[in-house]
Amino acid sequence: MEVFADALAMVTALRPEEPVYCLRPKVLKDAAAQFVQAFPGTVMYAVKCNDHPEVLAGLQAGGLTDFDVASLSEIEAAAALPGARSHYMHPVKNRQAVTLAYHRFGIRTFALDHEEELAKILAVTGEARDLTLVLRVDMPRFDSVCDLTGKFGAEAAAAPGLLRRIAASGNRAGLTFHVGSQCLDPGAYESALAICGGILAEAAVPVPVIDVGGGFPTAYVGTEPPPLAAYVAAIQAGAARLPADPGRALFCEPGRALVAEACSLVVKVEFRRGHRLYLNDGAYGSLADMKLFGTVYPVRLLRPGGAGRRMATFSLFGPTCDSYDSLPGGSSLPEDVREGDWIEFGQIGAYSNVLQTRFNGFEARRFVAVADDALRPVSARAA
Ligand SMILES: Cc1ncc(COP(=O)(O)O)c(C=O)c1O
Incomplete structure (x- = not known):
């Protein structure tokens, strides 16, 4: 497996067109x-x-x-x-x-x-x-x-x-x-x-x-x-x-x-329509648990060169032709998120790659290793 310092280093080096799992050994x-x-x-x-x-x-x-x-x-x-x-x-x-x-x-x-x-x-x-x-x-x-x-x-x-x-x-x-x-x-x-x-x-x-x-x-x-x-x-x-x-x-x-903690998933933003983002993975793929059980993963934007600091709430959609492929809840991301950015979902090592259906030919196959700490939710207790 290729090894990178973190997910941002991975997208900077690979500029992946397909979703990529980042494993933290x-x-x-x-x-x-x-x-x-x-x-x-x-x-x-x-x-x-x-x-x-x-x-x-x-x-x-x-x-x-x-x-x-x-x-x-x-x-x-x-x-x-x-x-x-x-x-x-x-x-x-x-x-x-x-x-x-x-x-x-x-x-x-x-x-x-x-x-x-x-x-x-x-x-x-x-x-x-x-x-x-x-x-x-x-x-x-x-x-x-x-x-x-x-x-x-x-x-x-x-x-x-x-x-x-x-x-x-x-x-x-x-x-x-x-x-x-x-x-x-x-x-x-x-x-x-x-x-x-x-x-x-x-x-x-x-x-x-x-x-x-x-x-x-x-x-x-x-x-x-x-x-x-x-x-x-x-x-x-x-x-x-x-x-x-x-x-x-x-x-x-x-x-x-x-x-769960040991993997994150990096997906690409294919299209932005207002505050709706169309991603290259979704409810029929690695994000199935979000749809099935309302699981809310921590997210962060990955853009080599940096993104804006003002945050906004976005609705997320997966890549298949089916309207089921829309993800519940809203995700907080930089207001200037756009096509070509990547988004990292943390805590996604459980019930993700194994639940993929390959519907419409979309599938996340690539795994890389990254060396940073897990992307965890911000603890309300710590805040
Ligand atoms: C028989 C059995 N054991 C263990 C597990 C793992 O459960 P969990 O991921 O909640 O620890 C499952 C999950 O469905 C199961 O069916």
């Missing part, structure tokens, strides 16, 4: 190291969040060794890293993918949320006895921006029976949930663990793995989540109230919190 490495250090168990990175090879390698450089994968393509991405351990945490898996995961890639941890999936895993692994089978349970909606209820997860009432079936198969049982992505309330993990406690008590079989999933947040404009330490404290408090099991191990599956 040190920010990524530090985020991984901090999370691994803070979490009292195994941290599995949720590859779905950003599967770029340099992102996976950067997390590994920070001491992360385990990966939550959901497809064959993600398994292959993680397998390219020396020594990486993958865990297949999708509750509904393709039969051929399970076969390859077990026999070719040596994966031994699988999630499930229904009996047929348990039967499938046991059948394709030849009734294996060396598995960790992690039951996903559905949860009520917590204070999370992205709701993950209602699609995956056994109902709490069905969970004890499924745990007993797993234990009877001779494999190690686990229990997992997802509180929703960008979870703003640490107490959600404590509540979810209390529900797990009821399930464990009723199941009355050993369940040595508790996986608290993802959901750990990052800061966006207008959102200042509690620190990671508050989430860890809530998880520890919740885990301490579970029925005792001296051999119990904690797992988690963070995505967003590990990678």
Whole structure:
């Protein structure tokens, strides 16, 4: 990857016509190291969040060794890293993918949320006895921006029976949930663990793995989540109230919190119409999360030679022919922004490159490395 001092140096040198992701390897490495250090168990990175090879390698450089994968393509991405351990945490898996995961890639941890999936895993692994089978349970909606209820997860009432079936198969049982992505309330993990406690008590079989999933947040404009330490404290408090099991191990599956800060995206202004800016990336591309969840990224104008200081609010539009491709909210940029300028969006490492559709042939493929600090939102607490 080419390396630049910062995004402005990159646009000065490359004058890019296509959107460019700026990866900050040190920010990524530090985020991984901090999370691994803070979490009292195994941290599995949720590859779905950003599967770029340099992102996976950067997390590994920070001491992360385990990966939550959901497809064959993600398994292959993680397998390219020396020594990486993958865990297949999708509750509904393709039969051929399970076969390859077990026999070719040596994966031994699988999630499930229904009996047929348990039967499938046991059948394709030849009734294996060396598995960790992690039951996903559905949860009520917590204070999370992205709701993950209602699609995956056994109902709490069905969970004890499924745990007993797993234990009877001779494999190690686990229990997992997802509180929703960008979870703003640490107490959600404590509540979810209390529900797990009821399930464990009723199941009355050993369940040595508790996986608290993802959901750990990052800061966006207008959102200042509690620190990671508050989430860890809530998880520890919740885990301490579970029925005792001296051999119990904690797992988690963070995505967003590990990678959001480490990437920014540089887009080009193709056209200005009043206070409307037409960009070369948008809602069908790297900025999908803005449209889907109202995510507000910090922005700054990049113009070699400098821009004006007076600010104004602009509406942003993506490049495709579709009116859906308009971005919510207004962005504060220098009043003199014009065609040919570049705009940098910070905090965009999560759910950006992986959500691109290529609609109308627009796609951001280029990654470069930059050496400056992350472009973060200005903290209201600090202001
Ligand atoms: C099973 C599972 N684990 C982990 C994650 C990562 O979640 P987050 O990015 O909120 O940490 C997701 C996201 O959808 C998920 O579905």
